Amino acid sequence: MSTGVAPVRPLDAASAAELHRAAARILAECGTSATSPHLLRRVAESAAALPGPARRHLRPADTDHGLFVLRGLAVDDAAIGPTPASWATAGDRGALHDVVLLLLATAMGTPLAWEGQQGGRFVHNIVPAPGHEREQTGASSDVLLSPHTEDAFHPGRAHLLLLACLRNPDGVATTAASIRRARTPDADVATLTRPELPILPDAAYARARGFAGRPPDVPTLWRSEDGLTLRFDPAYTPLEKAGPAYRAAYARLEAELARVSVAVSLNPGEVLVLDNDLVVHGRVPFTARYDGTDRWLKRASVRVPGRRTRPPAEAAEHGYGQIAVEAHVR
Numbered sequence: 182m183s184t185g186v187a188p189v190r191p192l193d194a195a196s197a198a199e200l201h202r203a204a205a206r207i208l209a210e211c212g213t214s215a216t217s218p219h220l221l222r223r224v225a226e227s228a229a230a231l232p233g234p235a236r237r238h239l240r241p242a243d244t245d246h247g248l249f250v251l252r253g254l255a256v257d258d259a260a261i262g263p264t265p266a267s268w269a270t271a272g273d274r275g276a277l278h279d280v281v282l283l284l285l286a287t288a289m290g291t292p293l294a295w296e297g298q299q300g301g302r303f304v305h306n307i308v309p310a311p312g313h314e315r316e317q318t319g320a321s322s323d324v325l326l327s328p329h330t331e332d333a334f335h336p337g338r339a340h341l342l343l344l345a346c347l348r349n350p351d352g353v354a355t356t357a358a359s360i361r362r363a364r365t366p367d368a369d370v371a372t373l374t375r376p377e378l379p380i381l382p383d384a385a386y387a388r389a390r391g392f393a394g395r396p397p398d399v400p401t402l403w404r405s406e407d408g409l410t411l412r413f414d415p416a417y418t419p420l421e422k423a424g425p426a427y428r429a430a431y432a433r434l435e436a437e438l439a440r441v442s443v444a445v446s447l448n449p450g451e452v453l454v455l456d457n458d459l460v461v462h463g464r465v466p467f468t469a470r471y472d473g474t475d476r477w478l479k480r481a482s483v484r485v486p487g488r489r490t491r492p493p494a495e496a497a498e499h500g501y502g503q504i505a506v507e508a509h510v511r
């Protein structure tokens with residue numbers, strides 16, 4: 182059961198069926214959900230042809246929550262097979278849902294992949310992996326995955342993040358907190374808009390962590406034309422290097438985000454759409470089963486062309502040598 186707090190958009194049965202049909206057609210043609218120019222072209226054609234009601238449900242989040250749960254897609258639990266033991270062995274498991282998610286992502290913007298993450302795929306598998314239980318990455322389980330902006334270290338990070346649930350038998354909650362629902366005094370906004378600290382690459386980016394360039398200092402908060410936005414990842418921010426005033430403002434922001442946080446326990450078929458400029462997300466701790474029935478999410482990242490929610494100075498950042506690859510689907 183999803184929380185009553187997160188806005189829910191029920192997808193009508195005809196739109197859900199059309200998404201599944203289109204994904205099945207594309208998968209039958211391509212034979213795999215691994216990225217290829219042909220797959221991306223077919224996804225773009227099918228996304229453009231989605232019926233009006235589907236497209237209306239896929240409009241941007243339009244409340245201060247900065248998120249919504251799309252409900253109405255189906256998952257055949259037997260057909261998807263066991264939960265993979267790690268992203269590295271997932272391959273084409275649940276490939277139909279990779280393509281459904283790519284269709285949704287393409288209807289909302291331009292899907293984004295990373296050369297250095299999950300083999301360059303546009304859709305990632307989020308499953309608990311043995312040996313990674315205590316990391317601050319999607320492969321963890323035993324620890325609280327602390328609230329963060331996705332790929333906060335990089336100027337090419339997603340505007341939107343899509344988390345599609347294939348399986349979640351223990352109702353493990355994703356947490357989400359919007360800066361637009363937090364109380365942030367003007368003085369703290371001014372302090373946290375000063376670029377005082379870098380955000381370092383997370384543990385999912387092995388090569389970026391060895392990058393030799395100087396980490397750029399970046400603002401935590403930003404007043405964009407559209408309203409307040411944030412770039413926040415305390416687990417990878419060297420807070421000890423900041424002055425006391427900055428650290429105190431950062432701690433107040435962290436507490437406010439905790440106060441307004443909502444817990445979203447996704448059911449199979451539900452897709453959580455998060456605005457990565459407004460919302461930080463995390464996950465509560467859980468005990469992994471490692472028996473093929475574990476929580477299994479698919480993740481897609483989306484850039485929205487023409488969006489002006491980021492400080493202009495980001496354009497000059499090196500991104501620790503990581504290359505964000507946009508699907509050439511527009």
Ligand SMILES: [Fe+2]
Pocket residue numbers: 329330331332462
């Ligand atoms: Fe994340």
